[in-house]
Structure formats: structure tokens, C-alpha cells
Amino acid sequence: GAGGAYEGKPMDSDKPVKANGEFSLGMLPDWDEEEETHYLDQNDKDPSLDRYVEINCGGIRFEMQLCNLQRHPETLLWELSIPGGDLYDHGYVFFDRDPMAFNYVLDFYRRDRLQMPSFMNEDTWHLELEFYQIENPAHRIPTEEEVHQVQVAMGKPDKKGKMQWLWLTLEDPGASIYSKMFATLSVTVILLGVIAFVLETHPNIRLKIPRVTYGGITAAQWASLFALIEIGVVIFFSSELFLRWLCNHRKRNFFLKVSNVIDLIAVMPFYFERFPGVASGSGANFVRVLRLVRIIRVIGLVLKLSKYSAGARVLGQTILECGNELGILSITLLIACVLFGSAFFYCENSRLDVEESEFNSIMRSTYVALITILTIGYGDYSPTTVCGEATASIAALTGIFVLGLPTSVIGVKFHDLYNQMLREMQIAEERERLREAAEKMQALRGIQKLGKVILGPRYEVGDEITNLQRAKIRKRAKAVFEEVDYDGSGAIDALEMGRAMKGLGAPMSKEALAEAINFMDEDGNGVIDEREFTTFVERMIVGDIPATMEVVHGAMVGGGVQMQSHKADSKAY
Structure with a gap:
């Protein structure tokens, strides 16, 4: 796999070249004599973005400048407002959604503030945001840096x-x-x-x-x-x-x-x-x-x-956050036990100079009052006088009120924390899914860049390809394969792919390289032979390489976020 085996004009001087055995894509077979396409300067503003477009949401028409809809990339309205989208091409789109909620969505594009409507609950608002492909702040997935900072505060070494x-x-x-x-x-x-x-x-x-x-x-x-x-x-x-x-x-x-x-x-x-x-x-x-x-x-x-x-953590957090309620419960219970314990003692002992009953002290009577208020009733002590029985009845009824009110508050707190735990678990799953999607996106960007080197600067997916052009593309693919195959083994491994992508200015992580190899590897042996590499080029020709947005949508649909395509609920006129 020595590079430069094919004669041809070198690439631009600012491209990587091969020196001292290091990899580059410096020499490739001549391509068409046609000049490269010159693209517009990205700083030149498209004047058509100043026009107003119309959005019909649930029968109510909204107008907004097209440039404002491009302020938040990767959202539904952004997709519709870029070239190829319904709003950019036709200036009109229809959504069968809640128009009152759409007002708050448009405010997000106008003022960069996302506020939940007061007339909606959190679940309904989350469904609306899912449709418009807007990240819900309440379900925001922490970044790797944020997770790292939290762990550093807990004691993780920074380096x-x-x-x-x-x-x-x-x-x-x-x-x-x-x-x-x-x-x-x-x-x-x-x-x-x-x-x-x-x-x-x-x-x-x-x-x-x-x-x-x-x-x-x-x-x-x-x-x-x-x-x-x-x-x-x-x-x-x-x-x-x-x-x-x-x-x-x-x-x-x-x-x-x-x-x-x-x-x-x-x-x-x-x-x-x-x-x-x-x-x-x-x-x-x-x-x-x-x-x-x-x-x-x-x-x-x-x-x-x-x-x-996670369940044990929720229980512990509930106890910690209900300190005030538990304090009120403890004080109320203590007062009730002392009062009813004193009543038991004096009801069961008409004469204090003689030990007439088992309730021989207020301390023991307080114990009886406690198990009565808590409705435990072991049966080891029981009153024998009418006064004592009446006190026991009142103590049992009082226990219902003493325990009932704080317990309901604690139950509500536990329910809230349990729902929060479920939400955090869902966010963690979505975060892992999006991390895998990011690796696939990086891999796709890398192989797309490699594919563009092979196909040439003027080729676009979907163009008509003649047999002569197809032969040139395959010849170019063979040259690239031999140059990427640094050790001349007849197969490209992850190390050689990584060196190639770094030479092209698109370095990839180990995970992304594994995804790229897996994408092109048909026999599952972990390396890419010349046949598999040629098959990859032919897939590029017919447009069989998924776009990065398709990967993102696939990751979101695979989990709880349920990102929906706008084609099902929109119509352009």
C-alpha cells in the first residue's frame, strides 16, 4: 500500500503530503479537466431570508421572517426554513397541532426563551416540544463536561x-x-x-x-x-x-x-x-x-x-427532604404520648402511695400510650378502669390524625422524587443513546469525506453517472485503498483508517473508527478488503449512505423522545 503509485497531478499545497513514510492522500489519478465548483461565500447573506413565510397551525395563520426560524439549528422549523424545506421553497406549511402552544414555540425563535404555557401540564408540553424537535429544559441531558464537573466536586481527580x-x-x-x-x-x-x-x-x-x-x-x-x-x-x-x-x-x-x-x-x-x-x-x-x-x-x-x-436512594432522599415534616410529627407524637401517658397513670392509680396496677410510673404509661397511638397494641398492658379505657379510645383516635396528616405529605414528596428518579433514568438512557448516535455521526462524516475524495469535487449524489465515469471512480477507489492500506496487507484496519482520516483533517475517536469499520465491513472480520471498499464507493454513488440527521432521528425515535418527522403532520401548498 505505498502511496504515489499512480501518476497524476498533486493536490493543493496546503493538503497533507507523504513524508518519511507518513500517510497522506497526496497523489491520485487525474480527474476531469472541468474546473471545480466555486461556492458562494458563506458570509454573503441570502436576501430571500428577509421574506415572511406563513405557518398554518390548527387553522390559525402565523407569519414570521424566514431568518428568525434559522436561529435554532436541528429543530423542525429550522429544517423547513433551509433550502429544500417547505417554508424556504413554498413559503407555507400546515401543522395539525395546538395553535396556543405554537405561540410559545414561536416566542422561542423570537426571544430565545422557552416557557411552558400555564394552561398545559408538563407531559403535554413535552409532547409538543418533541414534535417541533426542541430540547425540553426539564429533560435536558447533561453534557460530558457538566457530569465531569459534578464528579470533580465529589472528589474525582481532575486529570x-x-x-x-x-x-x-x-x-x-x-x-x-x-x-x-x-x-x-x-x-x-x-x-x-x-x-x-x-x-x-x-x-x-x-x-x-x-x-x-x-x-x-x-x-x-x-x-x-x-x-x-x-x-x-x-x-x-x-x-x-x-x-x-x-x-x-x-x-x-x-x-x-x-x-x-x-x-x-x-x-x-x-x-x-x-x-x-x-x-x-x-x-x-x-x-x-x-x-x-x-x-x-x-x-x-x-x-x-x-x-x-435507585429505589433505596429515593427513600433516603425522601427522609432527608422531609426533615420538617418528620420534626413536626416527632414533636406532636411526643406531646401526645406524654399527655396520654399521664392520663393513663392517674386513671389507673387512684392512690399514689400504693401500687395498684401495672401502670406504676408515667414512663411505663407513656410506653403504653405510644403503642396505642401508633395502633400497635401488643396487649402486654391494658387499662382496667373506665377512665383508662376511655383514655385508650381517645388516644387511638388521636393517633389517626397525628400520623395521617404528616404521612400524606411525606407520601406526596416520595411520589415526586420517584417520578424525578424515573425522569433521570430516562435522561441517562437518552444520553447514552445520543452518545452512540454522535459516534455514528462522526463515523458517517468521516466516511462521507473519504467518499468525496474518491468521487471528485464536482460529483453530487443523484447525478447521472456514465460507464466511463464509473470506471474512473473505481480506479480512483483502488488508488485510495492502496494508499490507506499502509502496511500493504490487502486490508484496512482501524489504525490505518484513523491515520487516513487524520491526514484528511477529520480525526476520529476509537469508537467512531469502530463504527466506520463496522459500516463498511460486510464479512464481520474487523477489517476492510478491496471488495468491501469498492462496495462502499458504489453505495456512495447510488446515495445509500444515510445522512447525519437520519442518525439523530433514528436515535431519538429509538428511545423515549419520540422525534417525529414533519412530513406526517405538515402539508405544503
Whole structure:
């Protein structure tokens, strides 16, 4: 695949040339003697853009300057206002849509402000914006830079490298295949730790009763197994905590986060028990108290699940955002318990100098009042006097009002946050879909540019091609193939394609190169041979290469955005 094997005039001097074995498309076979087409200077304004066009929306006619409709590219009205669109060519279009909502759409083109009408709900307005192919600010997809800045604020290293890769692997389950594998491993260890924590408290296993077996394993062996699992779980999460601290560039603020503090406290009892002399003597009582903190380990394991469970995050966020409501509920409940507890005590004890009933103090009576207001009613304590029974009835009825009002507010907040979570999940899916579409667009732009080099400057898709011109195009395609095939292997791989596109001034990412190779690769072997390359050129001739807008529309239709073509609901006259 050495370049320059075919004689011909060189390309312009500002084009890349081959030097020291580097790739260029410097020499290609002569093309037509016809001069290249000279296009109008882009700075020359089209005078036809100052004219007014008419838009009939739902029977109401609107007039607007054509130039204003071109202010927001990639939208429906922009497509209709450029050459080839109905408004540009005919000056008229009809939409079978809501005319009142269309007023707000036109304001977006006039003032660059998009405001939802007060008479529409969010879902209906979103459908209108979908039709006009306008991005809904409420469903706006964050850019990669915005996501990066948020992650940097959370502690991600700003510069690319091992530390940033480690941070993404540990903190962002969707960052890569490695982060997904680590997330799966973490969830497995969490579940294993919780199961072991629960089963080890079984009396036969806890007391290591002899001659008791489960599945052929004695109780003592089960106890040893659960102890090993505990050691493994603690070591795993201790290592995870250390690595997360190590790769976090905000180390001073790392342990100010509640979840990190819980992770630290969850593993502390295990290490304190291993210190020499702590488990005996004066330190024994301290360890007994510290063992109570082991329950936090389970809390920590459960909280870790929230990192991988959207529903758990919604529940936690609801609790945090309903602090005022929960505070009001707690104060109201405390007042009610003290009042009814006092009433229980004095109703059940006519004489205070003698212990007449089980309600021997206001503290115990407050406990009875609490389980009565919460409508639990264990039955361990019950009033025996008429006054006490009346108090219990009033306390039960009061509990309905005390719990009912704040609970409804909390329920509404949970519903709102749950809908927000669903919207964010949809946006994340759309963002991933659009990222894939962007890679396909980059690949298409690259191969279209490569195709234009092969077809020549004067050729346009749809032109009549004679047999002589077709033979010249195939000859030119062969020359380009041999020059792109840098190692002369008879096939073009991704590295050679990338070098070629860089030489043409259209560098492509690895993902886009993979898309370009996949587009031309018919046998699926990952490289392009001369036959496949010639087939690609013939597809360019017949116009079988999709436009970039078709890729965008296909990506949007594939998901929740449902971008519709204007041809179905518009008509030009």
C-alpha cells in the first residue's frame, strides 16, 4: 500500500503530503479537466431570508421572517426554513397541532426563551416540544463536561490517569465494564455479609451445640465459616474504603460524608477486638459496648446497596427532604404520648402511695400510650378502669390524625422524587443513546469525506453517472485503498483508517473508527478488503449512505423522545 503509485497531478499545497513514510492522500489519478465548483461565500447573506413565510397551525395563520426560524439549528422549523424545506421553497406549511402552544414555540425563535404555557401540564408540553424537535429544559441531558464537573466536586481527580480510573471504578457503576463488575461484586459481598450476620445468631450455631448438623456441617463448623466470612467482608470493605480515600482528591473532606463515616464505624469493632488486652480486663466492658455498634455494620451494608439501587436512594432522599415534616410529627407524637401517658397513670392509680396496677410510673404509661397511638397494641398492658379505657379510645383516635396528616405529605414528596428518579433514568438512557448516535455521526462524516475524495469535487449524489465515469471512480477507489492500506496487507484496519482520516483533517475517536469499520465491513472480520471498499464507493454513488440527521432521528425515535418527522403532520401548498 505505498502511496504515489499512480501518476497524476498533486493536490493543493496546503493538503497533507507523504513524508518519511507518513500517510497522506497526496497523489491520485487525474480527474476531469472541468474546473471545480466555486461556492458562494458563506458570509454573503441570502436576501430571500428577509421574506415572511406563513405557518398554518390548527387553522390559525402565523407569519414570521424566514431568518428568525434559522436561529435554532436541528429543530423542525429550522429544517423547513433551509433550502429544500417547505417554508424556504413554498413559503407555507400546515401543522395539525395546538395553535396556543405554537405561540410559545414561536416566542422561542423570537426571544430565545422557552416557557411552558400555564394552561398545559408538563407531559403535554413535552409532547409538543418533541414534535417541533426542541430540547425540553426539564429533560435536558447533561453534557460530558457538566457530569465531569459534578464528579470533580465529589472528589474525582481532575486529570486523567490511574487515580481517575480508580475513582470511576469505585464510585460510578456505569463508567466502564470494570466498574460494573466491581458493583456486582460489592452487592454480592453485601448480601453475603448480611446473611452471615443474621445466621450466626442462631442459638445452635452461636452456642456451638454438639451433634447438631445442618447440611452435613456441624454447628461449630458453621460458626467458623461465618467467622471467616466476617473476616473476608471486613477486609473487602476496609480495602474499598482505603482505596476510595486514596483516589479522592478531597481527602480532608472525605470523612465528612455520612456514608463514609458509617463505613468506618462499621469495621471498627472488628479491629478493636483484635487489639491485645482489649478483650479482657478493664477493656472488656468497652468492647461489650462497642459490639453494640456492630449493628451499624448491617446499616452500612444496607446503605451501600443504595449506591446500586435507585429505589433505596429515593427513600433516603425522601427522609432527608422531609426533615420538617418528620420534626413536626416527632414533636406532636411526643406531646401526645406524654399527655396520654399521664392520663393513663392517674386513671389507673387512684392512690399514689400504693401500687395498684401495672401502670406504676408515667414512663411505663407513656410506653403504653405510644403503642396505642401508633395502633400497635401488643396487649402486654391494658387499662382496667373506665377512665383508662376511655383514655385508650381517645388516644387511638388521636393517633389517626397525628400520623395521617404528616404521612400524606411525606407520601406526596416520595411520589415526586420517584417520578424525578424515573425522569433521570430516562435522561441517562437518552444520553447514552445520543452518545452512540454522535459516534455514528462522526463515523458517517468521516466516511462521507473519504467518499468525496474518491468521487471528485464536482460529483453530487443523484447525478447521472456514465460507464466511463464509473470506471474512473473505481480506479480512483483502488488508488485510495492502496494508499490507506499502509502496511500493504490487502486490508484496512482501524489504525490505518484513523491515520487516513487524520491526514484528511477529520480525526476520529476509537469508537467512531469502530463504527466506520463496522459500516463498511460486510464479512464481520474487523477489517476492510478491496471488495468491501469498492462496495462502499458504489453505495456512495447510488446515495445509500444515510445522512447525519437520519442518525439523530433514528436515535431519538429509538428511545423515549419520540422525534417525529414533519412530513406526517405538515402539508405544503
